[in-house]
Amino acid sequence: MEEYSQQQLDLFMNEALIEAEKAARLGEVPIGCVIAAGGKIIGRGHNLRECSHDSTAHAEIFAIKQADQAMGDWRLQDATLFVTLEPCPMCAGAIVNARIKAVYYGCADLKAGCAGTLMNLLTEPCFNHQVKVEKGLCQVKCSQLLNEFFTKIREKQEKD
Secondary structure, eight states, rough: EEEOOHHHHHHHHHHHHHHHHHHHHSSSSOOEEEEEEEEEEEEEEEEEEHTTTTTOOOHHHEEEHHHHHHHTTOOOOOOEEEEOOOOOHHHHHHHTTTTEEEEEEEEOTTTTTTTTTTTBGGGTSSOOOOOOOETTTTTHHHHHHHHHHHHHHHHHHHOO
């Protein structure tokens, strides 16, 4: 199992933050994701639910699809996923189905988090695959980006 140094972990999460910023510029909830294997990014994604009118247009789903194409396989057992917000139930299921070996996330999702906050689908022993989970990577930056986004939305709503 490939292990990354703290510097590499931070680098990958910073790339996920860049993806989240892309979503924010589009008026989307700023969630970004990258998938790495062999020390290189093989998949990227950011939220596009509002723009696409698609409830499945989550950062993790786009990154998994891109990684599948890069690897030429749906099995990503040598891949590590980095995401700014804890995966929801749908994304956690996709991560398990893709056989991703590890997930690092920035901040907890108190309303839909399924990597340890509300439940942990990634380590559920009933499934045929379990995923290593590490929380809190670049937590301050990830939380700050989300907080700024939702503060702007609330301010806009108060003006309207």
